[in-house]
Amino acid sequence: MSDPYRTLGVSKDAPHAEIKRAFRKLARQYHPDRNPDDSAAEERFKAVQNAWEKLETPDKRRQYDEEQQMNQVFGGMGGMPGDMGGMGIDDVFRQFMGGASRPQPSPFAGRPRAAPPQAATGADISAPLDIDIERAMEGGKVQFTHNRLVRCSECRASGCVHCTNLGVRRKKTRLTINVPKGAKHGQQLKLPKMGNEHPSGEPGDLTVTLRIDAEEGRRWEGESLIQEVAISYSTLMLGGEVRVATPAGKTVSVKVAPATRIGDRKRLPKMGFAGADLDIEFTLDEHESLTPSQQEALEALRDAGM
Ligand SMILES: [Zn+2]
Incomplete structure (x- = not known):
């Protein structure tokens, strides 16, 4: 399968507005009206449209990025596991395999483990935040919404039908983020405990990566x-x-x-x-x-x- 970022000639961390401009430019360039009876241009036009369909909304783009990550993780295991009760597999994976309670190698190999188990924590979350140039230069507050796992209120995280016995559920969380004055493209802001919550442990952290829309005629390469x-x-x-x-x-x-x-x-x-x-x-x-x-x-x- 072709990489939509590559097809559109943008980097994976490009702001949404930049991807949109790249799509419009290429769609205009390879449009059938402008290239009558040119099958190569037609193929290119279709490829550009397909690429855009994968990235055209922030939700679609996030879904695509997450699928790519999962494909990498599960690539050697015979494909993706099925849907898990309406909960994104990415959440389940991150919550229970990613950040949570990594098994520690015992220093006393062969003996029963005497060390106390590590405190479990919810997995960390990384998410992008698109801002414009003015906001980056002047700083200020920006609204930010992200999906994260929160403890199930129905069962107080003990497990019930609402949370498919996981003790946590996916929920949209709104936040106000303070963008520092003179923020840079790619700069990361850490928000402690705003990551995924854990049924019994502490929440993970949220890391927001700033993406600056560099405006028409400009693009980021790293x-x-x-x-x-x-x-x-x-x-x-x-x-x-x-x-x-x-x-x-x-x-x-x-x-x-x-x-x-x-x-x-x-x-x-x-x-x-x-x-x-x-x-x-x-x-x-x-x-x-x-x-x-x-x-x-x-x-x-x-x-x-x-
Ligand atoms: Zn529950």
Whole structure:
């Protein structure tokens, strides 16, 4: 099965808005109206649509990511186990195998275990939080909702039909998260005891990873910010200068070397968010139509073998 992130050309930790922009751009590029009778473009168009269907809402995306994780875990065990009483298998797995009561190797091998059992805890949860640039720069409060296991109130966590005898149930929890001023993409905020609750032990922790929407024309590659800069074909070939509006809110002039190629990059130190570097990537400034003089100039180029 193909990786939807790869199909859309985004990283796995990209903010939702960035994935949406990537989808729209590719869907436009490979749309059948724009590529009549082109079966390769049609296949690409379908692949882009399929990829988007897997990621188009935060819920779908989370489900896809969790399935991928489970496939990795259960890959060697003959596939996924079946549904477990309406409870996500991911919850069950995390609660009872992941973070909870890891068996400790006994230092007295062969003897009965004398050490007291480790206190059980609910599993930790990691979840992303998308924020915009303003929020990242200025900080502030953001509403956050996540699903977690909480102790069953029907049976006081002793096990009943409501919690399929697990003592915990899946529940939506709303939180207010304080985003620090100058927050960085990929920064993690830890919220103690806001992870999964445990039937008898302490709750696990919640770790929220911030994803900053870098806005149109920019994308993240890990923690590096890439900004596309469209330049004319003549500037690509002959070299020159181009004006770049940086995410730090400045407009700078950048030299373009002769014979630059599409995809070439240049690092602008401290021009990204919060004093970080910005990598610009040159793309071709495409034209939907030509003026008569441009048409004439291009025809002359063609005749000159370019
Ligand atoms: Zn119960």
